[in-house]
Amino acid sequence: MYIRQNIDFYRFFNLIFLKYVLTLNYIFLILHHQRRSHLFTPLVYIDKNKYFRFIAAKRESSFSFGKQNENLFTAITMSFIVNRRDWLKSGLLASTGLALGSATTAQASTTYSSLGIFDVYAEREREIVQEALLAAAPQVKARLSSNENPWGPAPTAIKAIADNAPKAFLYAGPVTAELKKTIADMHGVTTDQVMLGAGSSELLMASLLLAATKGKVMMAETCYISGRDAREDGATMKTEKVPLTKDYQYDLEAMATRVNSETSMIYVCNPNNPTGVMLPSAKLKSFCDSVSPKATVLVDEAYIDYAPNPATDSMVECVRKGQNVLILRTLSKLHGFAGLRIGYALGQPALLKDLRKFCSGGFTVSTTSAAAATASFKDKAFQDMVLKNTIESKKFLCDSLTSMGYSYLPSSANFVLFPIKMKGPMLLQKMMAEGVSVKSWFFDQQHWCRVSIGTMDEMKAFKDAFAKSVS
Incomplete structure (x- = not known):
């Protein structure tokens, strides 16, 4: 009876909550003249003490743990027919004028909705929802699915957050400027060769948006983004995928021979995800030397801090030499900032200027996160x-x-x-x-x-x- 009454209560609560969300969606429908809107999934589960828990999450399709351990965890999802992609591509993009330049909002909506690059973020958002459900599951005792750092963030970073929280009513400009200078000094580049982002995912999506407007994106099969370029909505991103070698290494020789006038960017994840395999630095530098004059080489160095010699294994030297190489870095791994969202790009000023058309350029970085990052960099x-x-x-x-x-x-x-x-x-x-x-x-x-x-x-x-x- 207790459980049944609580089910009825949460059904009533969910109806009220969904009514509120649907009202907001209706407003967006009027404003953006769309037929579908954002997906919202309320999730209720019964914990081991038979108390009901409520989770609300944005997502694209329903997900539950099923009945793997019915005594400990029962998930119930309720979804209604909506579509985040259409809202994001046509509604949000058109209404904000994001990355339009001289193009009209209508032109941008038509152009970007056919590229399918928002699926990079869509996939990550879906993963984040699943990670949230993992964190809420009472039986999970070892979360080893998201490549997080269980020892972070550093105590010095946490102190910096506390010290700067009272200043959060101010815009983050001075704090992010200090962070950019710290990063520039650390890598031996100038501050105009550094762009901040709310995690490297923001910068990766912006890079793919930029590249896809110019031609094909070349990548390895398999790598971090190799399965994210096209989804069931029919949108596509022009890609060229080169198989890994027999020892699951990037086949740089094959990639170099296939670069042509249609190639706008070559994506290299080093160390690679999901394999963890590392390219020899001399071999990758030689590849950048020969290929970067023809197309931008994007080196995703999310895991470079775990490499044998991060300073020399990184391709930052290519940026210092003025080459057409874009480096993406994140603090989500070694520094334990997965939830604080700090990433950055290193590249030539002209390239970063183009990249800024497709992202916030660092404006989305908060005061507390930027201060924490500066402190963490100094905490060797x-x-x-x-x-x-x-x-x-x-x-x-x-x-x-x-x-x-x-x-x-x-x-x-x-x-x-x-x-x-x-x-x-x-x-x-x-x-x-x-x-x-x-x-x-x-x-x-x-x-x-x-x-x-x-x-x-x-x-x-x-x-x-x-x-x-x-x-």
Whole structure:
């Protein structure tokens, strides 16, 4: 009876809440003359104490954990027919005039709605929703699916947030300017060669938008964005995908021979995600030397801080030499800023000026996050601690896999990818039933599991859960 009454209460609450959201959507429909609007999914679940919890999340399709552990977690999703892509592409873009230049809003809406590049952000938003559900699931004891840093942020960064929070009524200009100077000095470039972003995802989407208006984007198959260029709505982004080598490395020679007048950008994720494999710096620099005069080379260095020699393994030298190379970096990994959203781009001033047409140019970075980033960059002791712990946990993971008869790819990141002997979705289901979240891939006719590096206790939880799941 208690549960039934609470179900009725939440049904009533959801109806009231949905009525409010639908009213807002109706206003947007009038303003933007659209037929569909944003997807909103309220989610109710019963925790192990049989209390109801309520989560509200923006998303594109319903998602639940199903009945993997019915005694601990029951998810109920209620979705209504709406479409975030159409609203984002046609409504928000047209109403704000984002990145229009001399084009009219109508022209921009027509142009960008056919590119399909918003799917890069759409995919990430879908992942964020699933991560939120993971965080709310009472049975999750090891979250090893998102490549987060369980030791961050640094205490000095947290103090900087507290110290600067009272100043948050002011615009962040002076604080972000200090952060840009810190980044410029750290990399030996000028401040006009630095652009801030609310995480590197904002800058990546802007880069793809810029490139797609000029031609094809070349990438490896498989890499971070190789499965995100086209979705079920029929929108497409012109791409050219070059298979990885037999040892799951970028085939730079093949990529170089396929660059032509239609190629506007070459995307290289180094270390690569999801493989974790690192390109030799000399080989990648040679590639940039020969290819960058023909097309922009975008090097996504989200995981470069975990490389053997980050300073020399990075392609920042190419920017210092004036080459047509764009570097993307994030603080989400080593610095533990996944929720604070700080990223930056390094490139030539003219290229960054073009890029700014498709993003905020750093205006979306908050005072507290920028102050925390500046403090974190200066905290070398914290960074050394994270790297030391990551190495220890990764060694434990690799040793555990070897002892169970599993091989793995050499990783220069804070995760490890290895081939598995069952279908990926089945493994994920079994692992979640044991309270451990991981991620799966399928490529090269093989199912793979990617495990983020967590604390030693989390890695031990993975070992126990994996042993049970594959037995």
